[in-house]
Amino acid sequence: MKNQIHKLFSDYKTGKTSRRYFIRQLAMITGSSAAALSLVPVLEENELRSGRAGDGKSELITEFIKYPGFTGEMRAFLARPAKGKKFPAVIVIHENKGLVPHIQDVTKRMAGEGFLTLAPDALSPVGGTPDDISNVGSLFKQLNGEETTKNFVAAVKYLKTNPLTNGKVGCTGFCWGGAITNQVAVNSPELDAAVPYYGRQPAPEDVEKIKAPVMAHYAENDPGINAGIQAFEEALKKYGKEYKIFMYEGTGHAFNNDSNPDRYNEQAAKLAWERTVSFFREKLKD
Template sequence: MTRPQITQAMIDAYDEYTHLTLDRRGFMEKLSKLAGSGAAAAVIAPMLAANSAQAAIVAEDDARVKAEDVTYAGGEGEMKGYLVTPADATGKLGAVIVIHENRGLNAHIRDVARRMALEGFVALAPDFLSPLGGTPADEEKAREMFQQLDAAKTAANGVATIAFLKGLDASNGKVGAVGFCWGGGTVNALAVASPDLAAGVAYYGRQANTDDVPKIEAALLLHYAGQDERINAGIEAYRKALEEDGKEFTIHIYDGAQHAFNNDTSEARYNKEAADLAWERSVAFFKEKLG
């Protein structure tokens, strides 16, 4: 079968569905019109979405890492997370919080945490849906649960996560955070909420309120997709506020890349060239700031 052509309008419709107001039925109706038929839309929809069956880059049982599910004190109540350390670690390491997209703590984000551990960090992927019982197996249900989260309580759970990592025996006390999509926005929010965050890397995430920029102490590395009109609308105001307040930050825009370009489980939106370059930059940034 010939690979169907995926247009920018289809990708935009998926973004509207996953982040804005379009429901599943409305998305499929819109996609059917764009694709020319319901049958074509049924083929294209899984290519736009993340594929949970996609093989991990670093396998769960990779002997190079030690991984475990953990619980720790959140801002209110208990937080769940996935903690990974290099198996051959000697001495104390910088720690990195790996913050999920608006699908919760799934197999892909656990994989990203293992990748970060292999770069020489203590990596913790928190489940920010913990206050609602944790990430469900149904990703559609998970997406709906994000609308129930309280922003202030989420920030408090992020602050508690920093405190947990600072106190680990394996940690050198320096904590950074990397987040994707919803997680990218959460990194910006965490930079505002906590002066203890040393470094933040936000992938195509919503910017912090410009009025809150003076509260930011962390160095920031901000990755954006060239084809991401919704998120990119806030770049210039954020850049201006960061510059005027003398903050340490770097912005990279990856021409031609789509929102979620780092997610290798999404066939239509993953961009290996952009993902590899952004990852290389992110790891170098963390090694500089958390070493």
């Protein structure tokens, strides 16, 4: 029964079922509506405790939330320090595998650095990231590129007015998410900082629209992505944009992904992370 209740509560908190359905099913398990309603606060308190993680720097509160996107409700994973009132905010954009545990871990790590961090699920319009991601590529093919960008621009707006933030919002993303980070920078004048990791660059003529300072991380052995660096940098210079570009020697695409031992490069990932956090702290301060 314990596992059944846990699964039911998890489905409710992650948005898979409604509160009404959750209470009704819980009442069937516990024997009465009164018993179900008395159990809800206990479950929520247990979740709060288990949702707090530590990296030695900060105790965290994590939860799945929904925010208004361009195409409708967007599901997202949110992490923030348990202590404090107003935090600078960072959007984390996942790779082409969806909102997987690795990205949730990155989100918690960023929150551990003192940021309110939000990782939207880009696949929300097509049902969300599935548990089995073996065929997730077919879901990405169903996304409309322009609408996807607008869903992330909506995340910037959501965080700008969130009472738990200081009104400053940065964005970082990896691989596919790096490309989307660049597009958010082009399409959101409200964005305060952008850090794409090995992401495809925007069209040179679109760079003029970028308002946020940019820090871009690239892997040395990533010819497909790196082919666009020169034109990107030339456009950044042409339009007088604030930017930094870093190339990490001896690395390949996705060097930050510690869940992929074939790609992960600990030294480069650590250095890029330190640079990213420092950049966000500088650009997102009150």
